[in-house]
Amino acid sequence: MTAAPPPETLRAPLVVEFPFTRSLGPVQSAFLTGLREGVVLGVKTSGGKVMVPPVEYDPVTAEEIRELVEVAPTGTVTTWAWNASPRPNQPLATPFAWVLVTLDGAGTGLLHALDAPGPDAVRTGMRVRVRWAAERSGAITDIACFEPCDAGPDDGGPDSCDGAPARPHDGAFADPVTGIVAAARLDYTYTPGRAQTAYINGLAERKTVGERCPSCHKVYVPPRGACPTCGVATTDRVEVGPAGTVTTYCIVNIKARGLDIDVPYVYAHIALDGAGLALHGRIGGIPYDQVRMGLRVEPVWTEGGRHPDHYRPTGEPDADYDAYKELI
Amino acid sequence: MPATPARPVRPATPSAPPAPRKRRYAREVAVVAFAQSDHRRRTDELSEVEMVMPVLHQVLAQTGLKTGEIGFTCSGSSDYLAGRAFSFTMTLDGVGAWPPISESHVEMDGAWALYEAWVKIQTGEADTALVYAYGKSSPGSVRDVLTRQLDPYYVAPLWPDAVALAALQARALIDAGDTDEQALAAIGARSRADAAANPHAQLTGVVPQGDHQVAPLRTGDCPPVGDGAAAVVLAAGDVARSLCARPAWITGIDHRIEAHGLGLRDLTDSPSTRTAAEHAGLFDGPVDTAELHAPFSSQEVVLRKALRLGGPGDGVAVNPSGGALAANPMMAAGLIRIGEAAARIHRGASDRAVAHATSGPCLQQNLVAVLEGDRA
Ligand SMILES: [Zn+2]
Numbered sequence: 001m002t003a004a005p006p007p008e009t010l011r012a013p014l015v016v017e018f019p020f021t022r023s024l025g026p027v028q029s030a031f032l033t034g035l036r037e038g039v040v041l042g043v044k045t046s047g048g049k050v051m052v053p054p055v056e057y058d059p060v061t062a063e064e065i066r067e068l069v070e071v072a073p074t075g076t077v078t079t080w081a082w083n084a085s086p087r088p089n090q091p092l093a094t095p096f097a098w099v100l101v102t103l104d105g106a107g108t109g110l111l112h113a114l115d116a117p118g119p120d121a122v123r124t125g126m127r128v129r130v131r132w133a134a135e136r137s138g139a140i141t142d143i144a145c146f147e148p149c150d151a152g153p154d155d156g157g158p159d160s161c162d163g164a165p166a167r168p169h170d171g172a173f174a175d176p177v178t179g180i181v182a183a184a185r186l187d188y189t190y191t192p193g194r195a196q197t198a199y200i201n202g203l204a205e206r207k208t209v210g211e212r213c214p215s216c217h218k219v220y221v222p223p224r225g226a227c228p229t230c231g232v233a234t235t236d237r238v239e240v241g242p243a244g245t246v247t248t249y250c251i252v253n254i255k256a257r258g259l260d261i262d263v264p265y266v267y268a269h270i271a272l273d274g275a276g277l278a279l280h281g282r283i284g285g286i287p288y289d290q291v292r293m294g295l296r297v298e299p300v301w302t303e304g305g306r307h308p309d310h311y312r313p314t315g316e317p318d319a320d321y322d323a324y325k326e327l328i
Numbered sequence: 329m330p331a332t333p334a335r336p337v338r339p340a341t342p343s344a345p346p347a348p349r350k351r352r353y354a355r356e357v358a359v360v361a362f363a364q365s366d367h368r369r370r371t372d373e374l375s376e377v378e379m380v381m382p383v384l385h386q387v388l389a390q391t392g393l394k395t396g397e398i399g400f401t402c403s404g405s406s407d408y409l410a411g412r413a414f415s416f417t418m419t420l421d422g423v424g425a426w427p428p429i430s431e432s433h434v435e436m437d438g439a440w441a442l443y444e445a446w447v448k449i450q451t452g453e454a455d456t457a458l459v460y461a462y463g464k465s466s467p468g469s470v471r472d473v474l475t476r477q478l479d480p481y482y483v484a485p486l487w488p489d490a491v492a493l494a495a496l497q498a499r500a501l502i503d504a505g506d507t508d509e510q511a512l513a514a515i516g517a518r519s520r521a522d523a524a525a526n527p528h529a530q531l532t533g534v535v536p537q538g539d540h541q542v543a544p545l546r547t548g549d550c551p552p553v554g555d556g557a558a559a560v561v562l563a564a565g566d567v568a569r570s571l572c573a574r575p576a577w578i579t580g581i582d583h584r585i586e587a588h589g590l591g592l593r594d595l596t597d598s599p600s601t602r603t604a605a606e607h608a609g610l611f612d613g614p615v616d617t618a619e620l621h622a623p624f625s626s627q628e629v630v631l632r633k634a635l636r637l638g639g640p641g642d643g644v645a646v647n648p649s650g651g652a653l654a655a656n657p658m659m660a661a662g663l664i665r666i667g668e669a670a671a672r673i674h675r676g677a678s679d680r681a682v683a684h685a686t687s688g689p690c691l692q693q694n695l696v697a698v699l700e701g702d703r704a
Contacts, residue, residue, distance in 0.1 A: 009372045009373045011372065014411050014467070016411045020480065022480060022481065024481070028481055032481070051589075051592065052591075053481075053482045053589070053591075055588070055589060055592070059587035059588070059589070059592055060587075078500075078591075079496050079497075079499045079500040079503065079595065080496065080499055081492055081495030081496045081498070081499055081542045081543060081544070081545075082495075082540065082542065082543035082544075083492055083542050084540060084542075084543070087471065087472060087487060087489055088472070088487070089472075089487040090486065090487045090488070091486055098488060098492045098493075098495070098496055098542070100496060100590065100591050102591075108589065108591045108592050109590070109591025109592075110482075110591055111482070111483055111486065111488060111496075111590055111591060112486065113486070119543055124499070124503045139485060140481070140482050140483075140485050140486060141485055141486070180481065180485075182480045182481075182484065182485060184476060184484070186408070186411060186468055186469075186472060186473055186476070187468065187469070188411040188467040188468040189467055189468075190411065190467060191372040191373075191375075191467065192375060193373065193374050193375025193376075193377075193378050194373055194374065194375070194378055195375065195378065196375060224375070224377060224418060224421055225375055225377050225378045225381075225421075226377045226378070226381055226421035226422045227421070227424075228420065228421040228424065228425050228426045229424060229426045229427075230395075230424055231381070231384065231395040231421070231422055231423050231424030231425075232381070232385075232424075233378070233381055
C-alpha cells in the first residue's frame with residue numbers, strides 16, 4: 001500500500017467525429033434543394049410573414065406552415081460581427097463578417113458570412129447578395145457567403161441589387177434532396193485524472209493497481225477515483241493479482257471486424273486476487289468449452305502490450321464458489 | 329387510425345401576467361446549502377468525479393446530511409465538453425450511487441437540474457435534493473464545441489462560435505442605442521473588480537480589455553474559459569428550517585425559451601426572460617440582489633432590460649460575485665448564480681434576490697428564480 005505523490009498526468013489526443021445523417025421534412029427539403037438549384041425559398045405564415053430560412057412550425061402560434069415562396073438572392077444586413085480570425089470549418093478562411101441578412105421578400109434573418117475587405121466596409125443596413133458555391137449539393141453551404149452589392153449595377157440583370165417581392169413557389173424540384181450528412185469533428189486532449197493515471201502507469205510496469213475505499217475497504221480495479229457506495233475518494237493504492245478467478249464468462253461466436261482472434265473464444269469476468277470487483281478479460285490457453293466459473297487464471301503480456309493480452313489457466317485447483325460468489 | 333384533433337392556436341400576443349399570489353406552490357422549498365470549486369483554466373490532474381467530489385462533500389457537510397439521506401439527486405453537464413458519451417455516469421460515483429438512488433440528469437446547465445429537483449420536491453416524492461453541475465472546458469475548444477448545440481440544418485454547418493453569435497447580439501444592441509463599447513467594458517471591469525472578493529473566481533481585479541475577439545466584443549467582454557463545479561442542497565418546509573439557520577426560500581421559479589432561429593428573434597430583447605420573471609413573481613416586489621448569468625458583457629444589458637433592473641446606482645447589487653465574466657464553468661455557471669444569490673440570503677446580506685441562468689446561444693433559454701429569506 002502506498003500513497004505516492006501523483007505522477008505527471010497522462011494526456012492523449014482524443015478525436016470525436018460523427019457524420020450524423022439527418023432526414024429533411026418537406027419544408028427543409030425544398031429549401032436545401034432550392035439552394036442547390038440557385039433559388040432561395042422561404043415559408044409564409046398565416047399572418048403573412050415570410051421566414052427565410054424556413055421553419056415548419058410558427059414559433060409564435062405553433063401552427064404548421066407549408067406555404068413556400070421564392071425570395072430574392074439580395075438583402076439587407078440587420079446585424080453583423082467582424083471575425084478577424086476565422087476558425088476551422090467556418091465559411092471563409094480569410095477575415096469576414098458574420099451577418100444576419102433579411103433577404104428581399106423575407107421578414108426574418110438568415111445567418112451567414114459576408115466577404116468584405118475589412119470592418120470599415122460593413123455596416124448595418126448595407127445591401128448584400130448571395131455568392132453561390134461553385135459546386136452545390138443541397139446544403140446551407142451552397143451559399144458560399146454573401147458579398148456587398150452596393151456598387152453593383154441596378155439594371156435588373158443577374159448582378160442586380162434590386163429587391164423583388166416574394167412570389168409563390170411550389171417547392172417541386174427534380175431529384176429533391178431528402179437528407180443531409182452533418183459531418184463534425186471535435187479535437188480534445190484527454191487527461192484521465194489522478195486515479196486512472198496511476199492505473200495506466202502501473203500497467204506499463206505490468207502491474208495491476210487498484211485503489212481501496214477508506215470507508216468500506218473495497219478495492220476497485222480499474223480505479224475511477226471514487227467509491228460509488230460511499231461517495232468518497234479512493235486513495236490508497238493496492239497492487240492486486242496477478243492471478244485471479246473467473247467469476248462468470250460468455251462464449252463469443254461472432255468475429256468482430258478487425259479482430260484477429262479466432263472464434264469461438266471466451267470473454268470473462270476475472271476477480272484478481274485482492275480486488276473487490278471483477279474486471280473483463282479474454283481467456284486463452286484452454287479450449288473454449290473447458291472454461292468454467294472458479295477457474296484460476298493469470299495475465300499473459302505480449303511484447304509492447306499496454307495491458308494483458310489475455311488470461312490463461314494457472315494450473316491451480318479451482319476456487320471454491322463461496323470464495324468469489326460476492327464478486328460475480 | 330384516429331383523426332388528429334384540431335390543434336388549439338395560441339394567441340400571437342402574450343396574455344397579461346397572472347395576478348401575484350402569496351402562495352404559488354404546494355410546498356415551500358429552499359436552497360439550504362451551496363458550494364463551488366475554485367474555477368481554473370485547466371484541471372488536468374482531475375477526472376470529472378475527482379473535481380466534483382470535494383464540492384459534494386462541502387455542500388453536504390453544511391447540512392450534516394449524508395449521501396444516503398438525500399431524497400433525490402440531479403446533475404447538469406454535457407457530453408460534448410467531455411467528448412464522451414454518458415460522461416455524467418462517471419461522476420455519479422461521487423454521490424454514492426450504489427445501492428441505486430433516485431437520480432436524474434439534464435444535458436444542460438445545472439440550474440435546470442435544480443428546476444427538476446424542485447419539481448420532484450413539489451410532488452412530495454422527496455423532501456431533500458442534491459443538485460450538482462460541472463464542466464471541464466479545458467480538454468477541447470469550447471468555442472467550437474458549443475457550435476454543436478446549434479440548429480444542425482442551417483446553422484451548425486457554418487460553425488459560428490459562441491463569441492461570434494454573442495457579437496452579433498452586441499452589435500444589435502449598439503445599433504439600437506442600448507449600449508456602446510465603453511459601457512460594455514465597464515460591465516466587465518465592474519464584474520472582475522467585484523470578483524476580487526470571491527475566492528473561487530477565475531478572473532479577478534483589473535483585466536485588460538484586450539483586442540477584438542469578434543468585433544464589437546473584446547477579450548474583456550468575454551467570459552474566461554475554465555473548469556469547475558458547483559452543488560446546492562434543496563429542502564422542503566421544516567426540513568429546510570432544521571438544516572439551515574436562514575433558508576433561501578424559492579418563492580418563484582420559471583424557465584422559458586426563445587424561437588430556435590436566431591434570425592427570428594429580436595436579439596436586443598429577451599422576452600423569455602421577462603415571461604419567466606413574471607411567472608416567478610419577480611415584479612411583485614423589489615429585489616436587493618441580482619445574480620445574472622450573462623457570459624458576455626452585452627448580455628447583462630439585455631437581462632437588465634428584461635428584468636427591469638435599471639442601471640448602475642439603482643440600489644440592486646448586480647453580480648456581486650463577479651458573475652460569469654469572472655468564472656464561467658460551462659453547465660455550472662447558471663447553478664452558481666442561484667447558489668450565490670442563496671448564499672447572500674443565508675448570511676443576511678440579502679432579503680430578496682433574483683437569480684438567472686441561461687443556456688444556448690444569445691440567451692436562448694432562460695430560467696429565473698426569486699429567493700427570499702425570512703424577515704426578522
Ligand atoms: Zn466505499
